[in-house]
Amino acid sequence: MSFPSLVSTALAQGAPAAADGTGGFLGFLPIIIMFVLLYFLMIRPQMRRAKEQKAMIEALQKGDEVVAAGGLIGRITRLNDQYATIEIAPNTEITVQRGAVQTPLPKGTIKSLQS
16 A cells, blocks of 8 residues: 555544534533632632621721721721721821721720830
């Protein structure tokens, strides 16, 4: 047999046909599993943290002791829809966005830090 006849014989045989239709689904299964893992390991916990942060910001009240962005510790003296005024020292107040408040502190924390 010559080389061209081997090629034509190989081409004539063609690729074997798929035995069933599950080959397509099984090919996508690893991708589907990756998306499910991504959702449960990254997206869902991030959404839960954002929801908790939003609830904490909405629950802020005058007199709460908080840690603001940058590590500033103070007591809330005034609140409005978007801003909070925080007293960081006697007669020293700053105004920050409510979202800049990172953590509420237990009552008396500032007094315990000053001693």
